[in-house]
Amino acid sequence: MSSRRSRQSSASVSRISDDQIIELVSKLRQLLPEIRNRRSDKVSASKVLQETCNYIRSLHREVDDLSERLSRLLATIDADSAEAAIIRSLIM
């Protein structure tokens, strides 16, 4: 990604909004695993948005996979209070 393009797209973000948006975008960057590992401070708005969308999609996929796994695993466990209490104590 050329530095000129990234400068311009980040300029368009800060021109459109207050410092508040810059602060929020930086918080977003902290949440994203891929961007957080990069040393560079110059990440364009477009890149942040792209990584955000990818991250959300991967989280959705993970929830879907886990639901499927749990559905198979919980085959023998009823959702009644005794078993649920045991599982609760396993997690806390």
Next chain:
Amino acid sequence: MWTPCGMARMRPHSSLKQEFLKEWIKGLQRCSFPKKSILERKKAIKLSADIAMASARNGTTCWSRALISSAARDGSDNNHLVKQILGPESDRPAMENKAPAREASVCKKILKRSCRIRRRGRRKCGAAAAAPSSIAKHLVKKRRQILRSLIPGGEFMNEICLIEETLDYITSLRVQVDVMRSLATASVRGTE
């Protein structure tokens, strides 16, 4: 970890986990489990997890309200299952749109202010608004549209709300994934 940056709804991570787990177990108990197929059970688990994630926010965020109201909407898929999970009317989390009106008017003010700034900036740039910057803006706009489609209720949010809601949504999704993963690994250990 989280600084209370003026948003009262920010809560420490562990209490959000417990809130989610409590709501999720409540919802699961309301579904009648044993007779269903794996696919049906998966749908019930996922649906109750999503509703629990939204309920844990207790109506304080747009996305959580949008998630629950679109799931409970008459004519939506799995409507009966959703009603089961949500339980009796008295138990249902806040879905009313009193808060969004306030947020929307604040957002509109900020948007008007920023539109004025944008127009001023554009006048200064004039001929400098060449192809590269408009391509970049177009790209950002396209990515924003995609983000809107991923966040529940995103179509109704403006830019600032969208980013705030995204932060909260991602946090809640991570809690959901953490708790579900812990349960999955605990269950495996329990059955070995």
